[in-house]
Amino acid sequence: MSEHDIQREVSELESRSTTAARLFDIRRIIGGLFVLYGVIVTTAGILASDEDIAKAQGVNINLWTGIAMLLLGLFFLTWLKLSPTPPPPPTDPAQ
DSSP: OOHHHHHHHHHHHHHHHHHHHHHTOHHHHHHHHHHHHHHHHHHHHHTOOHHHHHHTTTOOHHHHHHHHHHHHHHHHHHHHHHSOOOOOOOOOTTO
């Protein structure tokens, strides 16, 4: 294997690593989970019976918690969109 082949292989691995880092950015995972759970809990709050609300002293806690989870998840996803993971510096194959 020549030095040029090794350099090319290293560049390909760095490129894949960067793609994986962007795909599994913790903000994407946290934001996605909070949005998913927020939808579930908000739906439970919308469909809550009067008896369920009475158990919580008149507060529809599922609705309010679900909305808060949705907002937090959307915050993380917006943060990811506005401040993406920077790409790695380009490697010079001539070196």
